[in-house]
Amino acid sequence: MDLSTPYSRHLAKLKIDRPTQNLQSDTPSGIKNEVKMKQQTNLTLLGGIITAGIVILSSFETATRTHSIGLLVENHTTATPQSEALEVLRHKCNVCHRKQNPFMVFNERNMVKRAKRINRAVFIQKRMPKGDLVKLSNDEYDILKAWLNQISIKQ
Ligand code: HEC
Numbered sequence: 001m002d003l004s005t006p007y008s009r010h011l012a013k014l015k016i017d018r019p020t021q022n023l024q025s026d027t028p029s030g031i032k033n034e035v036k037m038k039q040q041t042n043l044t045l046l047g048g049i050i051t052a053g054i055v056i057l058s059s060f061e062t063a064t065r066t067h068s069i070g071l072l073v074e075n076h077t078t079a080t081p082q083s084e085a086l087e088v089l090r091h092k093c094n095v096c097h098r099k100q101n102p103f104m105v106f107n108e109r110n111m112v113k114r115a116k117r118i119n120r121a122v123f124i125q126k127r128m129p130k131g132d133l134v135k136l137s138n139d140e141y142d143i144l145k146a147w148l149n150q151i152s153i154k155q
Contacts, residue, residue, distance in 0.1 A: 081147040082108070082150070084146075084147070085111070085143055085144050086108055088143050093106060093129060095134065096129070096130065115147075119154075119155065122144060124155065
């Protein structure tokens with residue numbers, strides 16, 4: 001067997017790898033066909049991998065979207081007088097208390113215990129929100145009032 005040129009070495013390798021295809025591989029066109037077949041197999045494989053990738057990615061995306069829709073619905077349906085009041089306390093009271101009155105920072109655990117004081121400061125004495133910078137809108141007063149009514153805080 002002549003192994004002096006790269007082509008003949010290639011032929012020899014093909015013969016060793018695939019003895020049954022010797023006949024076909026011996027002619028240049030047979031080799032061409034084989035190379036072509038190989039390339040096609042590679043392309044098919046690549047296509048398969050890409051398709052699988054797209055399918056996996058899009059299912060991830062759908063999953064995230066479903067998840068966020070689920071969260072939206074959940075937030076919407078679980079909004080209670082207390083959770084709405086807490087939003088007001090967070091945005092209109094804690095912003096200042098965190099610096100000026102750190103022992104009176106409201107959260108879901110302490111707000112009910114402090115409801116009487118909140119009612120007194122906001123609706124009876126009208127001392128809070130302190131200063132001129134932070135004002136409550138009518139809606140926000142209504143939200144606090146609805147929560148205080150719900151837990152029967154009148155004075
Ligand atoms: C710009 C700052 C600021 C804002 C805004 C503010 N507070 Fe205060 N708050 C204070 C300071 C300072 C104190 C402590 C001194 C005092 O009582 O005046 C205080 C004290 C309180 C107290 C305890 C006093 C008491 O009489 O029991 C309550 C309750 C209170 N705030 C409720 C609120 C509520 C509810 C809001 C929001 C609707 C609010 N505050 C917004 C500054 C603020």
